[in-house]
Amino acid sequence: MTDFKNKVIIITGAAMGLGFATAKVLAERGAKLTLVDYNEESLSTAKNEILSEYPSTEIVSIVADVSNEDAVKNYVDETVKAFGRIDGLYNNAGIEGRQASITEYDVDIFKKVIDINLTGVYYGLRYVLPVMQKQNYGRIVNVASVGGIRGVLNQVPYVASKHAVSGMTKNAALEYGRYGITTNAIAPGAILTPMVAEAFNQINPENPKKAETEYAQINPTKRLGLPEEVAKVVAFLLSDDSSYVSGQTIAIDGGQSNMY
Numbered sequence: 001m002t003d004f005k006n007k008v009i010i011i012t013g014a015a016m017g018l019g020f021a022t023a024k025v026l027a028e029r030g031a032k033l034t035l036v037d038y039n040e041e042s043l044s045t046a047k048n049e050i051l052s053e054y055p056s057t058e059i060v061s062i063v064a065d066v067s068n069e070d071a072v073k074n075y076v077d078e079t080v081k082a083f084g085r086i087d088g089l090y091n092n093a094g095i096e097g098r099q100a101s102i103t104e105y106d107v108d109i110f111k112k113v114i115d116i117n118l119t120g121v122y123y124g125l126r127y128v129l130p131v132m133q134k135q136n137y138g139r140i141v142n143v144a145s146v147g148g149i150r151g152v153l154n155q156v157p158y159v160a161s162k163h164a165v166s167g168m169t170k171n172a173a174l175e176y177g178r179y180g181i182t183t184n185a186i187a188p189g190a191i192l193t194p195m196v197a198e199a200f201n202q203i204n205p206e207n208p209k210k211a212e213t214e215y216a217q218i219n220p221t222k223r224l225g226l227p228e229e230v231a232k233v234v235a236f237l238l239s240d241d242s243s244y245v246s247g248q249t250i251a252i253d254g255g256q257s258n259m260y
């Protein structure tokens, strides 16, 4: 498939997990990529891995913390300088924080989760939307979570940030739809990435595999999701095919969020 030929897509949090899986799917389909991450070493490994699999991919890689406004403005400017336009933004970088009840939550970690998961996504919108508005075209996918649809025990800033991402997504759809820009969010359930592996470590430090197996049993599919299963939905939302889908938060969770 070459449906992303000549499309320029920015992916934040591209070095690992969901961002990296999507980068590979889009590279296979011909996209030009700006890969953004604050982990310089992993970003370089990710870029090399993509180039070894898809050698003709044009890639700009930028080390940036999405919670730093100047760094976000810079990754947008550098993308326009390199490729002349921005067709899609996968606003994906995020962290989970620690597991603790509301009254015991570390306030500094609370603020950090909000800074990255909410303000980082907002900065992405703030600087990419004007470029897309001039083009009269754009596709934005923000990353919420099933924790943006309902509560998750002991993850108060994460849940607050992801509900807010879902809300911002609706606003972007309303305010920028007239410029040919669609904005959607995805709400993954538990997908096997380094972030989720760390969560199982925190839930059961003695036996994280047991925590993972127990969690999978709750899911209607009796398994966790794979990053590639998320990447294919994201690719659809970033493609021309999703032209009349906007302001939605789409769960990718094996159906688990329907459970009472």
Ligand code: NAD
Pocket: 012, 013, 014, 015, 016, 017, 018, 019, 036, 037, 038, 039, 042, 064, 065, 066, 067, 092, 093, 094, 095, 096, 116, 120, 143, 144, 145, 146, 187, 188, 189, 190, 191, 192, 193, 194, 195, 196
């Ligand atoms: P991950 O930890 O495996 O990868 C996240 C990547 O983002 C890493 O490369 C990390 O270095 C980067 N990153 C983190 N903070 C950053 C920052 N401030 N600036 C730049 N880069 C930063 O995580 P993942 O599981 O791939 O999660 C990606 C997104 O998906 C997050 O927003 C997460 O909340 C969301 N999500 C994941 C799951 C899941 O099950 N994996 C479920 C729901 C939502």
